[in-house]
Amino acid sequence: MSGHNANRNGFAERMWSTTAMARQFGVHERDARNRVNLGQLVPTSRTASGRARWRRADFAAQIAPHASHIPRAVAHPSGVTVWSGLTQVVAQPGRAIEVSARAVTLMLLPEEARQLTAILPAAIATADAQDPDCTCRELTSPAGTTIVPVPSCPVHQGATP
Numbered sequence: 436m437s438g439h440n441a442n443r444n445g446f447a448e449r450m451w452s453t454t455a456m457a458r459q460f461g462v463h464e465r466d467a468r469n470r471v472n473l474g475q476l477v478p479t480s481r482t483a484s485g486r487a488r489w490r491r492a493d494f495a496a497q498i499a500p501h502a503s504h505i506p507r508a509v510a511h512p513s514g515v516t517v518w519s520g521l522t523q524v525v526a527q528p529g530r531a532i533e534v535s536a537r538a539v540t541l542m543l544l545p546e547e548a549r550q551l552t553a554i555l556p557a558a559i560a561t562a563d564a565q566d567p568d569c570t571c572r573e574l575t576s577p578a579g580t581t582i583v584p585v586p587s588c589p590v591h592q593g594a595t596p
């Protein structure tokens with residue numbers, strides 16, 4: 436069963452390379468691989484040939500404290516805790532959780548937020564994946580991956596994806 440591990444519910448859970456995890460979580464690939472080599476990040480398992488393999492949750496738990504784009508929580512004396520970054524999350528005991536992205540605000544009950552937390556990593560991976568019909572060029576640099584629009588692309592027709 437290479438590449439997959441059964442989770443608690445018996446479902447096959449996809450295992451990922453360090454490079455794939457770094458891309459999904461927006462951290463530098465080389466940096467992530469270096470951390471694995473130094474033992475600062477411990478993969479879920481290794482293949483017979485010694486390659487690191489990750490369960491998404493294991494990578495997330497270890498990389499989150501290092502990911503600069505994940506905002507730190509600011510707790511106010513009033514009991515309100517605010518995370519401000521590209522998205523803003525406001526939580527307060529006994530209240531719905533407020534999630535804002537750009538101009539849109541969602542009010543979520545803790546149970547709903549818990550469900551979102553489980554769904555979002557897969558949703559992000561899906562949203563970040565290139566459309567199979569897209570012929571735009573993908574440029575990878577130390578700063579990350581950039582999509583360069585190509586006029587002949589049937590999906591984007593030269594517009595920035």
Ligand SMILES: [Zn+2]
Pocket residue numbers: 569570571584585588589590591592596
């Ligand atoms: Zn395209």
